[in-house]
Amino acid sequence: MRQSIDFSGKGTSTSVTSLPVDSVFRKIFLKNATELLIYDVAAGEKPSYGECAIEDWNNVTSDAIENEELHKKWAARGTGNMPNLAEGELRVVSAFVYKTEIVVTTTAENRFGKTVYCRYFDCNRVEIPNSTFQSYMFPMTSAYCGRRAGAKFVGLTEDRYAEAIDPAPITFRIYEKPVHEIAVCVGPIYGKESRWLEIVETTEHHMLLGIQYFYHTVFDEMDSYTRKLLDEYQRLGTAEVTVIQTEYKLMDWMFHMMQINDCFYRARHHSKWILNVDIDERLVMHRMPLLSYLRTVDDNIGEISFAAGKIQRNRELPKEYTDTDSLYEQLLFLNSNTTAQTMYMGMKALIRPDITDALFYHWTWAQKPGVRIITASKKLGYIRHYRTTLPSLVRTWIRHELKFKTTRLNASFEEKLSNAIIKRVKRVYEKRPIFCEEIPENLLKAFTKDNYHCEWKNNGTAFGA
CATH class of the missing domain: 3.90.550 (Spore Coat Polysaccharide Biosynthesis Protein SpsA; Chain A)
Incomplete structure (x- = not known):
């Protein structure tokens, strides 16, 4: 449906008359006596998520961490602790999935031994319900997390219910033998x-x-x-x-x-x-x-x-x-x-x-x-x-x-x-120019000379010079 909107400029030297406007896709406002402000309506929509396929290797849910008791022993005596940048943010860098666990690496050099929560998201970046895993920072800037079926992204938070900002995609590392x-x-x-x-x-x-x-x-x-x-x-x-x-x-x-x-x-x-x-x-x-x-x-x-x-x-x-x-x-x-x-x-x-x-x-x-x-x-x-x-x-x-x-x-x-x-x-690093001779003649004539960045091979001059 289209309509004409009449803005009259009474009392001014300028007027705007009979502008055709689509009432659904465009809205026009008189910003002042001489200028129109036009808004193009941008239609937004929440994604309609499809069902996530879960590969066999990713169909695992487990809270078991290999050598977990040994990790606790190491962490208790400060093994792998190098504190630095005391006010640094906790930002996830990577997440690597192994056979029995996921390791998340971060930018935080100041949280060794502190509690963090592993948060799991499916292929649509939707958090998997009731999947949160409590862990702690060890060693250094990392945390070991349990596995969750269908998890494709993992984040870390310091509060169980806080928003997990920018979770990282899981990098596959479940190999029978090293690559x-x-x-x-x-x-x-x-x-x-x-x-x-x-x-x-x-x-x-x-x-x-x-x-x-x-x-x-x-x-x-x-x-x-x-x-x-x-x-x-x-x-x-x-x-x-x-x-x-x-x-x-x-x-x-x-x-x-x-x-x-x-x-x-x-x-x-x-x-x-x-x-x-x-x-x-x-x-x-x-x-x-x-x-x-x-x-x-x-x-x-x-x-x-x-x-x-x-x-x-x-x-x-x-x-x-x-x-x-x-x-x-x-x-x-x-x-x-x-x-x-x-x-x-x-x-x-x-x-x-x-x-x-x-x-x-x-x-x-x-x-x-x-x-x-x-x-x-x-x-x-x-x-x-x-x-x-x-x-x-x-x-x-x-x-x-x-x-x-x-x-x-x-x-x-x-x-x-x-x-x-x-x-x-x-x-x-060794580069050469585009030679005009290697461009078809009809293509060289199709546009104005400033659109060509070639030079003639026989004399080194630029095209159109």
């Missing part, structure tokens, strides 16, 4: 510094060792140039990227444990072993290849610690790739080789996330009954830590080192690594 034999939990990426060189070096280096997968974590933001490289690794299926956001304007090293905690549970049952290293650290094996070594390790070994040697990085990281010659001069493993003594202080570890718990920067604080931890001989392998001497968190480390020597990777490994890095970097 990957070994993966890397890469330290967090944060700030606006370009980190593409470190990412490509650590990735291609560890891939040559036989490592199959990489878990990356971004704090809040990263530069778009580096993100291109991460996106490519994720597209190839060799990496996944988790973004953690908080209420803070800036996230830095103080949030590191959030990344470690989330990555640990992300890898559980998805990767048999994880190498927990920062983005500037590389594992080097001497006596035998990494996978061959791990396949000789007893099944009750949950952690293998490696000594670390700091290597001076005296230059800024490049913001962008320019050309191959410049890249050779920038590669850390070729140009940073002044090495301090290899020491177990600052060691890093290979870890079995299925039989350990409460991961710290350098080791696990807790292991299941019967699980042992061992220390690798320096003759077996060590960590090369390309640590900056420029202004940073611990730039003064160099003052405490007494002896330095020059060390390098063996020539054949350096050659393989150089080739792999160059191939990947060129694939991601």
